[in-house]
Amino acid sequence: MSSLELVAAALGVIAVWLTVKQNIWCWPVGLVMVLMYSWIFFEVKLYSDMLLQVVYAALQLYGWWQWTHGGGDHNGRQISRLSAKALASSLLLGALGSVSLGYVMATHTDAASPWLDAALTAFSLVAQVWMAQKRLECWALWIIVDVIFVGLFISKELYLTAGLYALFTLLAVQGWRSWRRTPEFAYA
Known part of the structure; x- marks a missing residue:
């Protein structure tokens, strides 16, 4: 564990906690x-x-x-749900991204865990776009992805990062609960 990993992990916790609270500072801290x-x-x-x-x-x-x-009014996003079509399209893009990136990493690099890493990468991108758009479903996808990331990071002996992603999982559960209780949540 390096000092860089320690600082990055601390910033990650702060960024996700700010996201759960819908605090705009989640974005620069996350950056x-x-x-x-x-x-x-x-x-x-x-x-x-x-x-x-x-x-x-x-x-x-x-x-x-x-x-x-x-x-729509350019005053910032409100929490909303994805339509069934948007959900299916996004998950299909995640699957296609997983296969494409996995193939490249498996055949052209010395990447560790190329297929799993690629799948987690592709679906993390889907979850991140959903989060940026304040889609409630981002939290469910984050829960799944973060649990799997924990195992990957343990296998690479990135124990602090594995712990961070375990905490991210708990924060994602809190995010799901918190965003569902938000008064302006659009159940569309």
Whole structure:
């Protein structure tokens, strides 16, 4: 465990906690955290996770904009649900991304756990986009992905990061509960 991993983990907890609370500061704190984790994952040859962190950096900016200027009236997003079609389309994109990235990582790199890492990367991107759009379903997907990440990080001896993702799982459960209780939640 490095000091970089320790700081990144602390920032990750703060970022997710702020997200649960729908605090706009979740995005800049998250941006710093994902940039730090991109280096950590590079060092342990989890290249899909490294690339995921780089994409997360862009999605942090997207989420920040969505939460402040998105939505129909451009005053920021409100919590809503995905339609069945949007849910299915997003999950299909996650599956296609998993296979595509897994193939590239398995055949062109020395990546550790290329297929699992790729699947977790693809579905994390789906969850992150849903979070940026304040879709309630983001929390359910985060719960599934985070539980699997815990096992992957334990296998790579990233114990602090595994603990962080276990905490992320608990925060995702809290996020699901909290966002469902929000008065402006649109049950559409």
